[in-house]
Amino acid sequence: MSERRNAIPVAVVSALGLTQIIGYGTLYYSFSILAPGVAHDLGATVEQVFAVFSASLFIGGLSAPSIGKWLDRFGAATVMTVGSAISALTLTLCAWSPNLLVFAVAIMLLEVASGMVQYQAAFAALVERGPQTASRSITHLTLIGGFASTIFWPIAAQLHEDFSWRTIYLLYAGLNLLVCMPLHYWIARPGRTEGRPANKTKFPVIGALPEGSRRRGMIMVSLAFALQGFTLSAILTHMVPMLGNVGFGAAAVVIDALFGPSQVLSRLINMFFGQDLPPPSLATLSAVLIVTGVAMLAVFGAWVPGAVAFAVCLGLGSGINSIAQGSLPLWLFGSESYGVITGRMAASRLAAGAMAPFVFSFVMETFGINVALVANACLGSVGIAAFVAVSQSTKRRAIVAP
Template sequence: MTSPERPPVAAIVALGLTQIIGYGSLYYSFSILAPDMAHDLSWSTEWIFGALSVALLIGGLAAPVMGTWIDRFGAGRIMTSGSAIAAAALVACAFAPGKIAFVAALIGIEIASNLVQYGAAFALLVQIRPRVAQRSITYLTLIAGFASTIFWPITTALHSHLSWQNVYLIFAALNLVVCLPIHAWLSRGVSETRKRGADEIAKHVEPSLHPSVRRPAFVLMVTGFALESFVNSALLVHMVPVMSALGLGAMAVMVGTLFGPSQVLSRFVNMVFGGGLSQLTLAIICAVLLPASLVVLVATAPPVLGALLFAVIFGLGSGLNSIVYGTLPLALFGSEGYGRRQGQIMSVRLVVSSMAPFALAFLMRNLGVSWSLSIAALLSTGAVAAFSAIMPMTRAVGGPRMVPDPGDA
């Protein structure tokens, strides 16, 4: 039996593949396909992103219940069901006869996203090996960081030959044929491991915050995540359109593809050199990188060099954010009830960020790209303040939890 002190490598690699497919097919592809969706439905592009916002909002409202299910039934079973729902929702979206059916299918896609993407995957890693979950989450995000790099070009290439409906049917097949069997296998593996070594699996990660400060710390943490999610959601959905609006033309997709490798780079650097950083310090660093990237883009556009630098800095910040989203709640509040807590965090993040794609599209249409990006930069600085406000609370009880050194046995 694998030692509970070592990350479950096979599970991490398998989850990495499903995260690439999950994020690529359910999220990153949308901005590429949205213009043709709008054309077929006789909607403006703003209304298509408005429909996405509604779907994100409903998915966010449902997230706390899903988090409870993860704790009760196990993340593996929930992710298996999520893969089936994702495939069905993509097929329903492709065959939607009108606007109402399209929006309903889009809601199904966002609900499925909550069941198969990072929130559920992080909970699965916590349930498999709680004591090494922080390291496992770092490894997982290192693999999954290639989702945008892989799926933006793939979606663009497929869409140059196929309708958006057929592209969605291909993505549905990937969720059904690849992701569902992997999640089912992981679900069985967790159940068998619990039967063989319940005492080892039961070892929990203890909270690092005093009970008296956990509630305000949780509110501040969720506020920081929500503000970052708003900016990330808006920019990731509109990455290629924003680059095009800034005059980059055919270079827009190339600039966007740098985002994924930058995410991976930040996670690799953190994995190798971040052993001495607390989770909270890591959260503050990634929060600073987001507004910094936007300042660079606004100050230098339209030259390509500035856009490339933006993509790199933005990718670095977003890459670290994906790690912190999973590890900071674990370090501050422990592993007990992790799925429920992730559901609560996901709910607030999605409800706040649900307005982001539509809001940015509206702002760009009425204020222009530069002013819109400046507003996004201002919002993201609020995350820096929120995470910084937690620091005195951790010092009062002995300091924040440290990131485990990936080299430790």
């Protein structure tokens, strides 16, 4: 009975799904397509533009804990409303940028705004609206949000044939201002009671970790997610050229294309068959799939079936990883201070992801692709061990307070 009363409306999940597609599509996925035009127009190299982007990801990681506090203090949907306005403003600043320095400042501000509107904030909004059913809604949300790259990569490519990158950024600013901000404002209004976040009046989730184990659990889970973030960022950044260097040539693009559908497939499978799987098991499975995929490429090299298995495993693991980022903190630590907890975890994950492309590239150039892949798989194995250790520390499943 309490679960039904605490259910999150489908309209809210759908609205957040649309804003996640627009948020990730305009603020993240389109960058790789627009970067060459940005570099040419600003008199910079593509490498310099991507270095600016990596630095912005690191800044975003540093801002994540503060954003987490705002989510708990003001309400996630309220923060997302403000974040959409800031996203529109910074996208406009990007479009106006006369040189690389101004563009760099704009992109760094944009990455801070991204933390206010993307998954970290959206998960917190779902936990506020219905703590008991948030895990299920997080799965549905990630399924919808998983189409961001599928939709915006071709949109950005098509737009870039007819418009400059500056015009495209202005169009993206309009989407954030005219679509995302009103939707976030609509979610914020019924999601708050007397100025306090909605989860204060809902039936909260009590975390499965006992108080004495929470600090250790936080460190272990943050480490595990950071290592997963490092692995995924390193591999995905270099995926197509890396596969080409291994010996696949033009087939590298085809193999790379298996990643996206595999992400969506894993979320579909979890939605229909994985509801009873505890979040620690889900997170562990994600880490195992990612490590297995990387290890397969290291072992089988230019063997096509091995490369296909690599892309599929990586996609499946990445898809589940997005779900685990939202559901595992809720299961372990409960709904109280959820924003602060996920903000701290996001900081280490985003910082690791920002450094990964450079570190992985250096190891590849210095020691070769195989050594880089094996080292990456070993780091991922540490993440698996961390998830297993946390799972064993849980005394009971998260329960609903009476």
